[in-house]
Amino acid sequence: MNIAIIAGSNRNHSTSTSVLRYMERSLLRRTVSVDFIDLRLTKLPYFSPDAEMAHPEVERLRQVVRNASGIIFGTPEFHGSVSGLLKNAIDHLDNDIVAGKPVLGVSAAGGPLGVSSLTHLQAMVRNLHGHFCPEWISVGGDNRYFDENGKLLDEGLKQRIEGALDRFVELAQVLEGASLSAT
Numbered sequence: 001m002n003i004a005i006i007a008g009s010n011r012n013h014s015t016s017t018s019v020l021r022y023m024e025r026s027l028l029r030r031t032v033s034v035d036f037i038d039l040r041l042t043k044l045p046y047f048s049p050d051a052e053m054a055h056p057e058v059e060r061l062r063q064v065v066r067n068a069s070g071i072i073f074g075t076p077e078f079h080g081s082v083s084g085l086l087k088n089a090i091d092h093l094d095n096d097i098v099a100g101k102p103v104l105g106v107s108a109a110g111g112p113l114g115v116s117s118l119t120h121l122q123a124m125v126r127n128l129h130g131h132f133c134p135e136w137i138s139v140g141g142d143n144r145y146f147d148e149n150g151k152l153l154d155e156g157l158k159q160r161i162e163g164a165l166d167r168f169v170e171l172a173q174v175l176e177g178a179s180l181s182a183t
Contacts, residue, residue, distance in 0.1 A: 004067075004070070004072070005023065006037050007074050008087075009108075019108065019137060023165060024036055035067070037060075044089055071101055071104070071130070073105055074086075074105075075105075075107050075114075077109035077110075077116060097128075098128035100129065100175060101172075102130070104133045105121045107136075107137070108138075109140040113138045133171055137161055
């Protein structure tokens with residue numbers, strides 16, 4: 001099993017990216033392969049349906065998602081929605097790449113929770129024919145969830161993340177098995 005993790009923040013020491021890095025380590029401990037794309041470091045061109053030449057970073061993004069058994073999208077919540085960085089990356093994906101795959105959403109907000117960004121992400125995934133996981137992770141407020149070394153400090157958040165990952169991996173296994181039996 002291979003999971004694609006796409007980090008949609010362009011902020012140094014981003015909470016959403018820290019949560020995704022924690023998830024990456026947790027999946028690797030479970031012997032799940034992970035491809036991590038940090039959009040802060042991956043320079044994607046603005047999406048245009050008129051683009052004739054494929055950009056190498058776009059092709060890499062598309063290939064990582066194409067090869068994934070499941071996808072985890074993470075974003076800060078900006079003005080009640082996903083980051084422009086993540087939206088641009090999702091615009092580069094087609095439904096033939098995402099269709100049938102489970103998707104787990106992760107958000108971080110300055111307010112109590114980043115639920116609006118997750119509902120927008122859910123609609124995008126639905127339009128790409130993916131299966132948005134019923135679990136999602138939203139963190140918010142001024143709480144410090146991680147230390148300077150990226151260690152998760154909040155035990156409640158750790159339990160929520162681990163539970164969501166358990167159910168996400170189970171969903172990925174079921175959907176992967178269903179697609180294998182259909183071929």
